[in-house]
Amino acid sequence: MDGLTHRPTQNPDHSVPPLETGLNDIDISYDSGSEHDDNLDEDTSNLEVFLSQEKHFFILSTAGKPIYSLHGDDNMIMSYMGVLLTIISFFQGQSHDTDNSDQLRSFTAGNSLFVASYEDPLILVAISKRGESEQQLRNQIDVLYTQILSTLTKSQISRVFKGRTNFDLRRLLGGTEKFLTALTREICKGSPPILLSALECAKLPRTIREKITTILLSHKSPSLLYGLVVSDSRLVSVIRPRKHSLHPPDLLLLFNMIFHTTAFRDGEEHWVPICLPKFNSTGFLYAHIFQFSKNSVLVLISADKDAFFELRTVKDNILKSLRRDNLIKPIELAVNNGFSFRTIDIPVPHIRHFLYKSKLDVQFIMPNIEPHFFPTTSSRKALMGYYHKLHAMVHAKNGGKLKMVYFTKGSATFFGCDSPTFELYFATGPDTTKAILTLSVRAILAWVSKNKERLFIMGGGVF
Amino acid sequence: MSHRKKAMLKIVILGDSGVGKTSLIRQYVDNKFSTQYKATIGADFFNRELQVDDHTVKMQLWDTAGQERFQSLGVAFYRGADCCVLVYDVNNPKSFEALKAWRDEFLVQANPRDPETFPFVVVGNKVDIEDNNKRVSTKRAQAFCRANGNMPYFETSAKEAIGVEAAFEVIARNALSQAESEDYNEDFTDAINIHLDSDKSPCMC
Numbered sequence: 001m002d003g004l005t006h007r008p009t010q011n012p013d014h015s016v017p018p019l020e021t022g023l024n025d026i027d028i029s030y031d032s033g034s035e036h037d038d039n040l041d042e043d044t045s046n047l048e049v050f051l052s053q054e055k056h057f058f059i060l061s062t063a064g065k066p067i068y069s070l071h072g073d074d075n076m077i078m079s080y081m082g083v084l085l086t087i088i089s090f091f092q093g094q095s096h097d098t099d100n101s102d103q104l105r106s107f108t109a110g111n112s113l114f115v116a117s118y119e120d121p122l123i124l125v126a127i128s129k130r131g132e133s134e135q136q137l138r139n140q141i142d143v144l145y146t147q148i149l150s151t152l153t154k155s156q157i158s159r160v161f162k163g164r165t166n167f168d169l170r171r172l173l174g175g176t177e178k179f180l181t182a183l184t185r186e187i188c189k190g191s192p193p194i195l196l197s198a199l200e201c202a203k204l205p206r207t208i209r210e211k212i213t214t215i216l217l218s219h220k221s222p223s224l225l226y227g228l229v230v231s232d233s234r235l236v237s238v239i240r241p242r243k244h245s246l247h248p249p250d251l252l253l254l255f256n257m258i259f260h261t262t263a264f265r266d267g268e269e270h271w272v273p274i275c276l277p278k279f280n281s282t283g284f285l286y287a288h289i290f291q292f293s294k295n296s297v298l299v300l301i302s303a304d305k306d307a308f309f310e311l312r313t314v315k316d317n318i319l320k321s322l323r324r325d326n327l328i329k330p331i332e333l334a335v336n337n338g339f340s341f342r343t344i345d346i347p348v349p350h351i352r353h354f355l356y357k358s359k360l361d362v363q364f365i366m367p368n369i370e371p372h373f374f375p376t377t378s379s380r381k382a383l384m385g386y387y388h389k390l391h392a393m394v395h396a397k398n399g400g401k402l403k404m405v406y407f408t409k410g411s412a413t414f415f416g417c418d419s420p421t422f423e424l425y426f427a428t429g430p431d432t433t434k435a436i437l438t439l440s441v442r443a444i445l446a447w448v449s450k451n452k453e454r455l456f457i458m459g460g461g462v463f
Numbered sequence: 464m465s466h467r468k469k470a471m472l473k474i475v476i477l478g479d480s481g482v483g484k485t486s487l488i489r490q491y492v493d494n495k496f497s498t499q500y501k502a503t504i505g506a507d508f509f510n511r512e513l514q515v516d517d518h519t520v521k522m523q524l525w526d527t528a529g530q531e532r533f534q535s536l537g538v539a540f541y542r543g544a545d546c547c548v549l550v551y552d553v554n555n556p557k558s559f560e561a562l563k564a565w566r567d568e569f570l571v572q573a574n575p576r577d578p579e580t581f582p583f584v585v586v587g588n589k590v591d592i593e594d595n596n597k598r599v600s601t602k603r604a605q606a607f608c609r610a611n612g613n614m615p616y617f618e619t620s621a622k623e624a625i626g627v628e629a630a631f632e633v634i635a636r637n638a639l640s641q642a643e644s645e646d647y648n649e650d651f652t653d654a655i656n657i658h659l660d661s662d663k664s665p666c667m668c
């Protein structure tokens with residue numbers, strides 16, 4: 001596995017790990033026109049390029065057959081999967097035991113951290129040189145695993161591998177690999193919803209959100225299970241039965257499929273079987289997905305696969321009412337140009353960006369990333385890298401859990417804290433004193449509290 | 464990974480130490496032969512793409528270590544194989560006599576759904592060496608293959624590239640039919656029974 005630690009000289013975007021450099025340094029050294037940092041259009045057959053990647057994700061069967069790899073072509077990854085399986089199996093010894101009691105969980109080689117997850121009959125491996133914690137990488141591969149479940153269901157995967165461990169799962173995944181790729185792309189950018197395992201809501205006046213929710217409720221039909229209005233990956237409104245909640249990890253998958261691929265945003269109606277694994281990993285629900293304006297989508301979910309025409313009528317009625325009450329424009333405005341709200345809306349000087357997660361609501365908010373502070377893809381990625389670092393520090397399991405932490409790197413100070421009700425991470429000016437940091441925290445909390453009903457969906461519509 | 468997927472076949476190569484497993488694969492994959500013997504440590508992996516009728520298949524060749532001290536990794540190597548190649552040295556009767564044990568070992572560890580029909584291919588290697596005294600006769604080898612589920616039998620020389628392509632073509636063909644016999648066709652029919660009025664407590668996550 002020595003090859004993985006190899007750091008090539010080409011590929012300048014990756015030559016400086018984001019966690020070791022100040023934001024401004026990165027701005028300068030990276031501002032050479034290369035916004036293209038993900039290497040997703042790489043030459044897939046070039047071994048040097050393959051080995052130089054900062055992050056890898058591998059999904060394989062317990063027979064060592066490839067199911068998914070972020071980078072590389074088949075010829076390159078086939079041997080790799082064999083080697084990974086060999087390493088993992090070595091620690092399983094001779095036992096047929098497939099529970100997680102005696103599994104290799106992680107190891108480091110050079111500056112690469114390897115994290116393996118065993119979800120019989122699948123093995124998922126994340127490899128990263130970016131300094132994320134084991135738990136963060138484990139969370140990332142869990143998201144990929146739930147994506148596979150959402151395509152196939154857990155019961156179907158068990159069935160196909162039962163008695164045929166040689167099964168090639170890629171035959172069943174078919175074209176859904178693009179959803180995995182969209183997810184890994186988001187993960188590589190440092191996705192806040194995946195880091196925080198939380199949803200983002202569109203910031204809307206309470207009255208507008210209430211009007212939308214009331215419209216959704218008024219048109220609900222017998223087989224409707226969930227109804228959602230989502231705009232640019234942000235939840236606008238949701239209705240659900242009293243007995244069934246929606247699980248953020250499931251919605252994360254749904255939002256990823258809708259907003260990070262082009263599959264569903266063509267103005268057509270889509271009717272797709274989808275498993276929402278945290279809701280029920282053994283079976284399919286059916287989703288009617290329709291994009292009704294530039295950034296906004298209506299999702300109607302039913303357990304009945306014959307409910308298409310019923311939900312189509314629901315969709316028509318909801319849209320009629322939304323248009324009648326002039327509600328589409330405010331929804332679009334709330335997310336226009338990737339805009340949620342700005343740091344200058346908040347009475348906290350020097351704050352450049354922040355993440356606030358309300359634990360009870362499992363929702364987070366963040367202001368627009370200001371090009372003034374974060375002009376390049378690399379500087380935005382670096383910011384997310386620091387958030388990962390802060391998050392890892394306040395969530396470390398051993399060595400005394402820190403509740404509050406801050407450090408200065410380059411031209412910015414980074415702060416993070418984890419309380420029973422919220423998590424807060426922010427970037428502010430350099431060498432900010434403790435007193436100022438404390439004031440900033442208080443000011444953000446006060447602003448969030450004051451705007452709570454605009455920022456979060458409190459319960460949604462229940463029927 | 465975005466192009467259309469080809470059938471992926473896992474081929475496991477077994478046999479005593481020194482019979483030429485690695486040499487066979489190298490000859491097949493790279494058209495190379497080395498007279499230097501280097502024991503395989505644990506396992507090694509090779510790929511080759513091949514056209515079988517109208518299918519393009521990708522063979523993932525699992526080259527295992529013949530030496531006993533590396534055999535603790537058994538299950539993982541054998542699990543989910545589409546074909547098992549048993550290799551012996553035609554000039555080494557002991558390596559021929561070990562084939563039965565290798566076959567049994569494979570069936571125990573890999574635990575295929577139907578052991579009777581699981582495809583094995585037997586390869587007698589090093590036919591370029593002239594040593595009539597020690598040699599395992601073709602007749603004897605064929606009789607063994609017939610008695611053990613009619614395994615196809617090939618004589619090869621990895622050194623002189625004799626019979627290697629032919630052997631692997633049959634290996635690929637049989638592996639492909641094994642993979643396809645296990646093909647899976649089922650609709651997405653798992654429906655969830657939703658009881659909107661059930662007592663299932665709402666989850667707060």
